[in-house]
Amino acid sequence: MSHKNNKFALLTAATGLALATTAAAQAATLEDTRAQGVVQCGVSDGLPGFSSPNDQGEWQGIDVDVCRAVAAAVFGDSEAVRYVPLNAVERFTALQSGEVDVLSRNTTWTTTRDTTLGLNFTGVTFYDGIGFLVNKDLGLSSAKELDGAAICVQAGTTTELNVADYFRANGMQFDPIVFDTSEQTVGGFQAGRCDVLTSDTSQLAALRIQLENPDSAVVLPEVISKEPLGPVVRQGDDQWFNIVKWSLFAMLNAEEMGISSDNVDDMLSSDNPDIARLLGQDGNYGEAMGLEADWAYNIISQVGNYGQVFDRNVGMDSPLQIERGINELWTNGGIHYAPPVR
Amino acid sequence: MSVPSKAPLRRPKPPFWRDPAKRALTFQILLMIGVAIFLLGIVNNTQDNLAARGITTGFGFLTNTAGFGIVQSLIDYSSESSYGRTFLVGLLNTLIVSALGVLAATIIGFVVGIARLSPNWLIARLATCYIEIFRNIPLLLQIFFWYFAVLRTMPSARESMSLGEVIFLNVRGLYLPEPQFLSGFGLIPAAFVIAVVASIAFALWNKRRQEATGKRLPAGWISLALILGLPLLVLLVTGVPVTWDVPALSGFNFRGGITVIPEFLALWLALSIYTASFIAEIVRSGIQAISHGQTEAAQALSLPQGLILRLVIVPQAMRVIIPPLTSQYLNLIKNSSLATAIGYPDLVSVFAGTTLNQTGQAIEVIAMTMAVYLTISLLVSTFMNWFNARVALVER
Numbered sequence: 001m002s003h004k005n006n007k008f009a010l011l012t013a014a015t016g017l018a019l020a021t022t023a024a025a026q027a028a029t030l031e032d033t034r035a036q037g038v039v040q041c042g043v044s045d046g047l048p049g050f051s052s053p054n055d056q057g058e059w060q061g062i063d064v065d066v067c068r069a070v071a072a073a074v075f076g077d078s079e080a081v082r083y084v085p086l087n088a089v090e091r092f093t094a095l096q097s098g099e100v101d102v103l104s105r106n107t108t109w110t111t112t113r114d115t116t117l118g119l120n121f122t123g124v125t126f127y128d129g130i131g132f133l134v135n136k137d138l139g140l141s142s143a144k145e146l147d148g149a150a151i152c153v154q155a156g157t158t159t160e161l162n163v164a165d166y167f168r169a170n171g172m173q174f175d176p177i178v179f180d181t182s183e184q185t186v187g188g189f190q191a192g193r194c195d196v197l198t199s200d201t202s203q204l205a206a207l208r209i210q211l212e213n214p215d216s217a218v219v220l221p222e223v224i225s226k227e228p229l230g231p232v233v234r235q236g237d238d239q240w241f242n243i244v245k246w247s248l249f250a251m252l253n254a255e256e257m258g259i260s261s262d263n264v265d266d267m268l269s270s271d272n273p274d275i276a277r278l279l280g281q282d283g284n285y286g287e288a289m290g291l292e293a294d295w296a297y298n299i300i301s302q303v304g305n306y307g308q309v310f311d312r313n314v315g316m317d318s319p320l321q322i323e324r325g326i327n328e329l330w331t332n333g334g335i336h337y338a339p340p341v342r
Numbered sequence: 343m344s345v346p347s348k349a350p351l352r353r354p355k356p357p358f359w360r361d362p363a364k365r366a367l368t369f370q371i372l373l374m375i376g377v378a379i380f381l382l383g384i385v386n387n388t389q390d391n392l393a394a395r396g397i398t399t400g401f402g403f404l405t406n407t408a409g410f411g412i413v414q415s416l417i418d419y420s421s422e423s424s425y426g427r428t429f430l431v432g433l434l435n436t437l438i439v440s441a442l443g444v445l446a447a448t449i450i451g452f453v454v455g456i457a458r459l460s461p462n463w464l465i466a467r468l469a470t471c472y473i474e475i476f477r478n479i480p481l482l483l484q485i486f487f488w489y490f491a492v493l494r495t496m497p498s499a500r501e502s503m504s505l506g507e508v509i510f511l512n513v514r515g516l517y518l519p520e521p522q523f524l525s526g527f528g529l530i531p532a533a534f535v536i537a538v539v540a541s542i543a544f545a546l547w548n549k550r551r552q553e554a555t556g557k558r559l560p561a562g563w564i565s566l567a568l569i570l571g572l573p574l575l576v577l578l579v580t581g582v583p584v585t586w587d588v589p590a591l592s593g594f595n596f597r598g599g600i601t602v603i604p605e606f607l608a609l610w611l612a613l614s615i616y617t618a619s620f621i622a623e624i625v626r627s628g629i630q631a632i633s634h635g636q637t638e639a640a641q642a643l644s645l646p647q648g649l650i651l652r653l654v655i656v657p658q659a660m661r662v663i664i665p666p667l668t669s670q671y672l673n674l675i676k677n678s679s680l681a682t683a684i685g686y687p688d689l690v691s692v693f694a695g696t697t698l699n700q701t702g703q704a705i706e707v708i709a710m711t712m713a714v715y716l717t718i719s720l721l722v723s724t725f726m727n728w729f730n731a732r733v734a735l736v737e738r
Contacts, residue, residue, distance in 0.1 A: 092699070093704055096397065096704075112700070112701075115396075117398075117702040148592075149595075150413075150595065155691070156698075156699030160700075161700065163411075168420075168421055175411075176410070176411035178696065187494075188685075191495075192513045193494070193514065
């Protein structure tokens with residue numbers, strides 16, 4: 001009898017310990033990441049320009065480059081990333097449960113998400129807003145003419161809420177046709193299940209080029225909401241929060257200082273004190289984050305500065321052809337503004 | 343006769359650890375306590391961890407404004423409704439597709455199951471083909487087939503197929519005219535109720551008359567005529583107080599009438615056809631479980647074929663059919679959660695999908711959703727157990 005009880009007590013204790021240690025372990029994401037040898041990064045299930053696999057099966061996009069920047073800062077190797085494709089409904093649970101260390105998946109920063117989910121947004125990689133894609137032959141010129149339309153939208157997104165708000169505010173009716181993945185929403189739009197495809201305008205550009213005949217559809221001029229997209233980490237690990245936050249700031253600062261992946265080696269000998277501090281030639285700004293002094297150098301040499309990342313993935317060097325617009329640096333009339341390295 | 347002394351019979355009571363019954367009880371109590379402590383530990387641990395990570399908990403979110411739209415709702419719903427309301431909308435959408443699915447699957451299943459036993463070679467083979475095809479293709483693929491291969495290829499709203507310009511079918515769904523009842527229509531349901539009461543009374547009288555005299559009237563046909571005829575008569579006498587709201591194309595879409603969305607059609611067809619193939623086999627096996635001697639005995643009593651089926655075969659077959667039929671009904675209800683794959687707004691899609699993601703309260707939402715399926719399944723199984731007990735062979 002006592003033998004039996006001992007076993008049971010052991011089992012209870014072991015399970016309790018297992019459950020308890022997971023909580024403690026998640027407080028030190030950097031050590032865990034080092035132990036695994038990769039950064040586990042939650043990305044979308046295929047959104048060109050933001051995160052999608054190319055024809056060689058390598059992940060590409062502006063969100064993917066954020067993951068690569070974090071890996072470059074942590075390991076000095078931008079390829080040390082394990083990508084976990086997540087749909088909109090899965091993403092926060094995956095991050096909360098520790099399946100991923102960073103969520104870099106065109107996720108809108110909102111109060112609810114920042115305060116009630118036990119998560120923190122580290123910054124903004126892309127300033128976006130919701131738009132409408134419609135068939136050209138409907139002859140529409142404004143979103144105000146959409147009363148009564150059937151609208152394809154992805155489940156669990158802020159789009160679902162913002163579209164409902166917009167139609168209510170304008171006294172219009174609509175039928176929401178809700179799908180789990182953005183691929184399904186495109187399918188529904190092409191089959192004529194809905195008149196309108198709605199999402200962030202950047203995504204609409206990406207989804208439009210996936211259509212069989214991209215010229216048959218137009219994006220209406222209205223942008224009906226603010227959608228700041230950024231990386232997300234778990235709350236309560238300030239060190240990891242800082243690493244992800246400053247990986248993005250390093251790319252923005254690099255563009256502002258004119259450092260790119262092409263000239264970063266020359267810049268190592270620069271006399272500019274800002275550049276010397278960023279590249280680790282003057283002081284060690286990585287140390288307090290648990291990183292090496294050359295953390296920013298690794299990001300810039302392997303991933304590039306923000307402008308390079310933008311142009312390559314969503315800007316003029318990409319099929320999406322999105323204008324920089326408000327995504328320019330503050331020095332060029334945009335709103336990207338990174339704090340100084342000092 | 344002397345009273346025997348009880349003293350020699352009384353053995354010393356063994357200590358409780360030597361008494362197998364008491365020992366077993368002790369272990370069971372200890373195990374229960376252990377399990378309770380374990381579960382309590384899990385709940386506490388979860389609460390502590392959620393609190394430590396700053397994740398909001400509790401059911402307060404149910405009264406917050408949902409802020410998103412739902413395409414099919416049986417009750418009033420707008421984006422200003424609460425999350426609690428989205429739960430109800432999703433629940434009702436699950437219930438309606440399950441109820442209609444159970445109904446259709448039962449009808450198709452019984453017809454195909456009986457057809458499989460038909461002496462007609464062609465009918466029996468057709469039924470076999472039906473069963474073997476639909477039973478062996480995964481349900482999810484069948485849902486995709488109906489949704490993507492059939493309903494997605496329908497014409498656009500402007501080129502809808504129509505039946506007499508009142509029923510329309512296009513890629514947006516099926517549009518039916520909706521009856522609008524005018525004043526005076528209340529008499530028709532009243533007539534219906536009177537007819538039903540009258541046919542019950544007639545059936546009782548007929549039975550008593552049969553027991554007394556051995557003569558019986560065809561009660562089924564007379565009741566049917568009464569139940570259909572009386573309301574119809576009243577309808578004609580009152581001058582048909584119904585108008586039809588016929589759907590018409592306006593703007594993007596058809597307006598008016600009843601809209602059956604293609605997601606519903608696809609899910610309903612797939613669930614009914616898939617489950618029916620299993621029910622057909624259950625019905626066939628139930629009928630074949632009755633020994634042929636029963637039929638022969640009934641024939642020897644010179645009962646007509648219809649009465650043999652109704653009075654001898656079916657009552658005995660039902661007790662074989664009902665237990666596995668219950669599992670099929672439960673399967674159908676639970677399988678309806680595949681709705682989320684094609685965007686039908688059922689409980690899983692609306693509540694455990696959108697609501698979960700907008701509020702982030704996974705534990706509460708999933709617990710509520712699981713509780714719903716558990717409750718529905720337990721209710722169905724209780725009802726079917728009751729029904730089973732009624733049709734079970736009463737052994738005397």
